[in-house]
Amino acid sequence: MQGRSPFLIVANRLPVDRAEEGTWRRSPGGLVTAIAPVLQRREGAWIGWHGAPDERLEPFDHDGMHLIPVPLSDSEVELYYEGFSNATLWPLYHDVVAPPVYSRVTWEAYRTVNERFARATAESAAENAVVWIQDYQLQLVPAMLRKLRPDLRIGFFLHIPFPPVELFSQLPWRREIVEGLLGADLVGFQRPGGASNFVRLCRLLLGLQHQKHEIHLDGRVVRAGAFPISVDFGELDSLVREPHIIERAKEIRAELGDPECMLLGVDRLDYTKGIAQRLKAFEELLCEGSIKAGEAAFVQIAPPSRERVEEYGRLRDSIDRQVGRINGEQGEFGLQPVQYMHQSYGREELASLYLAADVMVVTPLRDGMNLVAKEYIACHNDLRGALVLSEFAGAADELRQAFMVNPYDIDGLKRMMLTAMRATPHDLSRRMRSLRRRVATYDVDRWAKGFLAALEA
Numbered sequence: 001m002q003g004r005s006p007f008l009i010v011a012n013r014l015p016v017d018r019a020e021e022g023t024w025r026r027s028p029g030g031l032v033t034a035i036a037p038v039l040q041r042r043e044g045a046w047i048g049w050h051g052a053p054d055e056r057l058e059p060f061d062h063d064g065m066h067l068i069p070v071p072l073s074d075s076e077v078e079l080y081y082e083g084f085s086n087a088t089l090w091p092l093y094h095d096v097v098a099p100p101v102y103s104r105v106t107w108e109a110y111r112t113v114n115e116r117f118a119r120a121t122a123e124s125a126a127e128n129a130v131v132w133i134q135d136y137q138l139q140l141v142p143a144m145l146r147k148l149r150p151d152l153r154i155g156f157f158l159h160i161p162f163p164p165v166e167l168f169s170q171l172p173w174r175r176e177i178v179e180g181l182l183g184a185d186l187v188g189f190q191r192p193g194g195a196s197n198f199v200r201l202c203r204l205l206l207g208l209q210h211q212k213h214e215i216h217l218d219g220r221v222v223r224a225g226a227f228p229i230s231v232d233f234g235e236l237d238s239l240v241r242e243p244h245i246i247e248r249a250k251e252i253r254a255e256l257g258d259p260e261c262m263l264l265g266v267d268r269l270d271y272t273k274g275i276a277q278r279l280k281a282f283e284e285l286l287c288e289g290s291i292k293a294g295e296a297a298f299v300q301i302a303p304p305s306r307e308r309v310e311e312y313g314r315l316r317d318s319i320d321r322q323v324g325r326i327n328g329e330q331g332e333f334g335l336q337p338v339q340y341m342h343q344s345y346g347r348e349e350l351a352s353l354y355l356a357a358d359v360m361v362v363t364p365l366r367d368g369m370n371l372v373a374k375e376y377i378a379c380h381n382d383l384r385g386a387l388v389l390s391e392f393a394g395a396a397d398e399l400r401q402a403f404m405v406n407p408y409d410i411d412g413l414k415r416m417m418l419t420a421m422r423a424t425p426h427d428l429s430r431r432m433r434s435l436r437r438r439v440a441t442y443d444v445d446r447w448a449k450g451f452l453a454a455l456e457a
């Protein structure tokens with residue numbers, strides 16, 4: 001087992017993107033920031049797809065991390081990733097807010113690719129290694145890996161919600177997925193509700209015995225638990241203290257015509273994020289004269305994602321039309337109430353936007369956690385700013401001082417957006433102080449350490 005790793009991360013994607021020919025750069029995002037130091041410290045490896053179809057690559061080192069690419073063909077990207085992961089599991093696990101596609105062809109591809117990940121992991125792990133598998137694309141890997149390598153300690157973390165039994169039962173391959181997850185020693189969820197749904201499912205579907213969140217099978221114990229993910233609070237907190245970020249935040253407001261109130265939405269363009277609902281609420285507030293176009297500006301940043309999945313194309317068209325209508329009907333010459341951007345932004349620009357915004361509007365119909373809400377809080381050491389937050393985001397469990405909304409209730413959403421816009425500085429600072437205490441204490445480092453400590457206990 002020489003040359004094999006004592007610690008492995010297994011995820012659909014490697015934590016790097018291709019820059020120019022032959023060079024790599026670390027992908028942005030919390031997961032990589034949290035896990036990279038653990039990987040470097042433990043001389044671990046990361047197993048995942050490198051992002052280009054139909055290409056085989058040898059393992060390589062980058063930024064102190066050993067990376068092991070798993071190849072995917074173009075048709076596997078379509079069937080396993082866009083198909084089963086994003087047109088079946090994603091909508092099913094998000095309250096069926098779009099109809100899931102049940103296709104035997106995409107299921108077969110999901111199984112084949114999961115098997116390939118399991119084999120690659122089995123070949124790269126040292127004896128008794130610790131393996132941490134990430135997310136819904138790889139739910140069969142824990143059991144497949146255990147079969148190949150019973151000596152390993154296997155953890156699994158689901159970044160998206162785990163649905164109630166009543167919804168999960170729609171899945172024709174429900175048994176295979178649950179048995180797949182049960183190959184792990186520890187199955188982690190964002191919310192306690194996800195862990196409870198899973199344990200209940202094991203009892204009802206497989207008739208397994210459990211004590212609280214410990215499930216008994218084949219003489220083993222599988223534990224389920226909640227490990228809410230977070231952000232790198234310290235990094236964002238020091239970034240927004242830099243003079244050039246503060247300056248840029250002022251510039252952004254000036255570019256918007258110095259509105260009294262800047263509202264902001266930042267999401268991947270996804271039908272689970274409730275973008276249409278928040279824009280509708282804003283449109284009605286303008287229409288009925290509760291707010292005036294020059295008084296408030298809404299900035300919505302939404303880079304398109306998963307564009308080859310049908311539902312995402314439809315969403316893009318419909319949001320385009322909605323924004324066009326609001327600006328056409330409510331705008332004035334040289335004054336557009338909604339600024340809608342499709343671009344991806346770097347950390348610094350994103351931090352400047354958060355800092356500039358008076359009201360952050362986070363209204364998912366269902367969300368595992370929602371890091372944007374936590375990033376906004378980490379960026380407000382000035383204790384200014386209001387967070388309007390959907391009760392259906394995992395973050396709602398922790399961020400109790402936010403302005404809480406049900407995004408399906410447009411009147412309620414309008415009321416809460418107005419309340420947030422008109423809150424006194426005293427009320428805002430009281431809420432922000434308490435929100436910041438929470439995010440500063442439970443940051444992403446604590447999440448990673450907490451999960452690994454539970455896995456290795």
Ligand code: ADQ
Nearest residue numbers: 159229266267268301303343344345367368369370371372
């Ligand atoms: P996502 O659904 O992608 O994540 P979220 O948690 O909000 O949702 O994370 C998005 C990340 O992308 C944030 O870090 C944000 O800063 C960044 N981002 C968004 N728009 C951007 C833009 N235009 N430019 C640059 N960066 C942008 C999934 C689950 C979530 C869960 C996370 C982590 O759906 O519920 O919180 O994984 O577990």
